[in-house]
Amino acid sequence: MIPYYNEHHIHAETEEIPQVRWQRAIRENRAKLRPLPEGVDLDIVFSLQYQRSVGKDGTISFDAKRWKSGAQPEQKVIACLHPGSKLIIVQDGMKLWEYQL
Secondary structure (H helix, E strand, O other), X not given: OHHHHHHOOXXXXXXXXXXXXXXXXXXXOOOOOOOOOOOOOHHHHOOEEEEEEOOOOOEEEEOOEXXXXXXXXXXXXXXXXXXXXXXXXXXXXXXXXXXXX
């Protein structure tokens, strides 16, 4: 049902098909939102992110526990949290480790 309204139905106020209007706004550089680049991991984008330092044993401390990081000791990583769901360890935009909570 949603594809019909986005791709075929003429909107009552704008008198345009939403997908056609969206594509034109992108072409004319008027769209505030931009398509995501290929390969963007939405689990990382839509997470609570905390910087952590990797210990000498290759782990990080998070939520009063030690977690393997997959990074070299004394480097910085980002702990990406989806509360009650998962913890992802990221370094330089690359996923190193993922834990189910």
